[in-house]
Amino acid sequence: xxxxxxxxxxxxxxxxxxxxxxxxxxxxxxxxxxxxxxxxxxxxxxxxxxxxxxxxxxxxxxxxxxxxxxxxxxxxxxxxxxxxxxxxxxxxxxxxxxxxxxxxxxxxxxxxxxxxxxxxxxxxxxxxxxxxxxxxxxxxxxxxxxxxxxxxxxxxxxxxxxxxxxxxxxxxxxxxxxxxxxxxxxxxxxxxxxxxxxxxxxxxxxxxxxxxxxxxxxxxxxxxxxxxxxxxxxxxxxxxxxxxxxxxxxxxxxxxxxxxxxxxxx
Amino acid sequence: xxxxxxxxxxxxxxxxxxxxxxxxxxxxxxxxxxxxxxxxxxxxxxxxxxxxxxxxxxxxxxxxxxxxxxxxxxxxxxxxxxxxxxxxxxxxxxxxxxxxxxxxxxxxxxxxxxxxxxxxxxxxxxxxxxxxxxxxxxxxxxxxxxxxxxxxxxxxxxxxxxxxxxxxxxxxxxxx
Numbered sequence: 001x002x003x004x005x006x007x008x009x010x011x012x013x014x015x016x017x018x019x020x021x022x023x024x025x026x027x028x029x030x031x032x033x034x035x036x037x038x039x040x041x042x043x044x045x046x047x048x049x050x051x052x053x054x055x056x057x058x059x060x061x062x063x064x065x066x067x068x069x070x071x072x073x074x075x076x077x078x079x080x081x082x083x084x085x086x087x088x089x090x091x092x093x094x095x096x097x098x099x100x101x102x103x104x105x106x107x108x109x110x111x112x113x114x115x116x117x118x119x120x121x122x123x124x125x126x127x128x129x130x131x132x133x134x135x136x137x138x139x140x141x142x143x144x145x146x147x148x149x150x151x152x153x154x155x156x157x158x159x160x161x162x163x164x165x166x167x168x169x170x171x172x173x174x175x176x177x178x179x180x181x182x183x184x185x186x187x188x189x190x191x192x193x194x195x196x197x198x199x200x201x202x203x204x205x206x207x208x209x210x211x212x213x214x215x216x217x218x219x220x221x222x223x224x225x226x227x228x229x230x231x232x233x234x235x236x237x238x239x240x241x242x243x244x245x246x247x248x249x250x251x252x253x254x255x256x257x258x259x260x261x262x263x264x265x266x
Numbered sequence: 267x268x269x270x271x272x273x274x275x276x277x278x279x280x281x282x283x284x285x286x287x288x289x290x291x292x293x294x295x296x297x298x299x300x301x302x303x304x305x306x307x308x309x310x311x312x313x314x315x316x317x318x319x320x321x322x323x324x325x326x327x328x329x330x331x332x333x334x335x336x337x338x339x340x341x342x343x344x345x346x347x348x349x350x351x352x353x354x355x356x357x358x359x360x361x362x363x364x365x366x367x368x369x370x371x372x373x374x375x376x377x378x379x380x381x382x383x384x385x386x387x388x389x390x391x392x393x394x395x396x397x398x399x400x401x402x403x404x405x406x407x408x409x410x411x412x413x414x415x416x417x418x419x420x421x422x423x424x425x426x427x428x429x430x431x432x433x434x435x436x437x438x439x440x441x442x
Contacts, residue, residue, distance in 0.1 A: 138398060170402065198293070199294060199295050199351055200293070201293070204355070206400060229337075229352075231341055
C-alpha cells in the first residue's frame with residue numbers, strides 16, 4: 001500500500017514537472033517521460049540527468065522507473081528489458097540484459113557480446129549499475145505491446161559531461177543529455193575532433209526510429225556538420241531521453257562534451 | 267473482400283521487407299593512372315546487387331540490380347589521380363538470401379566500371395541487419411593500381427536482338 005502511495009506520488013510529481021517549466025539549477029530534481037509507441041521492439045534511450053535521488057548515484061534501478069513497463073513473473077522474453085552496453089574484463093563490448101520482473105523491478109538476465117554470442121558473465125545488479133549521463137542504452141520490448149510511457153528521474157545537470165569515443169570503427173551509444181528536443185547539429189555539443197577522410201571513412205551518427213529503421217548521418221569536415229551521405233543537411237531532432245549510435249572511424253579515440261543546458265540550434 | 271485481403275498481404279510483405287532492411291557502408295577509390303582501365307572523370311557511382319554472387323564477364327548489367335541512390339555531386343570527386351566517392355550508407359530493403367554487392371563507377375564518356383571485389387549479402391563485418399549489432403566495416407571498392415576494377419560492357423548485340431524479337435512476338439500475341 002505504502003509502495004503504491006509512493007509510486008502515485010512519483011507519477012504525480014512527474015506530470016507536474018512536465019507541465020511546468022523545466023527546472024534548472026543546483027540540486028534541482030527532475031523527471032522526464034519518454035513516449036514509447038505501440039509495437040516498438042527496440043529503442044535507444046539516454047538519461048539526461050546526473051546522479052539520482054537515492055544513494056547519491058545514478059544507478060539503473062533508481063533512474064529508470066518500471067512504472068508503465070511490461071513485467072513478467074518468470075519469463076524475461078515476455079517482459080520489457082533494459083540493455084546496457086559495457087565492456088567485459090578484457091575490454092570487449094558486451095550487453096548486460098535486465099528484465100522487468102513482477103514485484104522486483106529490473107532483474108539481471110544475461111550478457112551478450114556486441115555482434116552476438118552469449119557469454120557466461122553475470123551482469124552487475126541493477127541497483128549497482130551506474131547509468132551515466134551522456135551514454136545511451138536500449139529498451140527491448142516483447143512483440144505487440146501497446147504504447148506506454150517510460151519515466152526517468154534524477155538531478156538536473158549543471159556541469160558539462162565528457163563522453164569518450166574509442167577509435168578504430170567502434171560504436172558507442174550516446175545521449176545528448178538534453179531536457180528539450182535538439183537538432184543533431186546543435187551547438188550545445190562540443191566535439192573535440194571528428195573524422196572525415198572521404199573515401200577512407202567518415203564519423204557517423206546512426207539513429208534508429210521507433211519502427212527499427214536506421215538512418216545514418218556522416219560528418220562533413222568542410223562545413224563541420226552532420227549531413228546525409230549524399231551531403232544534404234536535414235533537420236534531425238533528438239527527443240529528450242532518446243539516444244543514438246556514434247561510429248568513430250578514426251584510429252584515435254576522441255572525447256565529446258555535452259553542455260548541461262541544451263539550446264537547440266536556431 | 268478479395269481486394270482487402272490483397273491489400274493486407276501487400277502491407278504484410280512491406281512490413282517484412284522493412285524488418286529485413288540492411289545497411290551497408292561503402293566508398294570508392296577508382297584508379298585513373300592510365301593502365302588501361304582509365305576513367306575519364308568519375309561522375310557517379312552506385313551499389314549493385316548480383317544474385318549469383320559473381321559478376322559474369324561480358325554480361326553487362328543483365329542479372330544485376332541497382333541498390334540505393336545513384337551517388338552524384340558532392341560525394342564524388344577526382345583528386346590526386348584517383349576518382350573518389352566518400353563513404354556512403356546504403357539501405358537495401360529487399361530481403362536477400364544469397365548473392366553479393368559490387369560498387370559500379372560511371373565516367374563522363376558513358377563507360378561503367380565495377381569493383382572486382384564485393385561484399386556478401388550477409389557479411390557480418392559490413393552488413394547491418396540488426397540495429398543493436400551494427401557492422402562497423404567500410405567496404406572500399408577499388409584501391410590504387412587499377413587492379414580491382416573491371417569494365418562493364420553494354421549488353422551485346424545478340425542480346426539486344428533477342429530482346430527485340432521477344433517484344434515483337436509478345437505484341438503479335440496480344441493482337442491475336
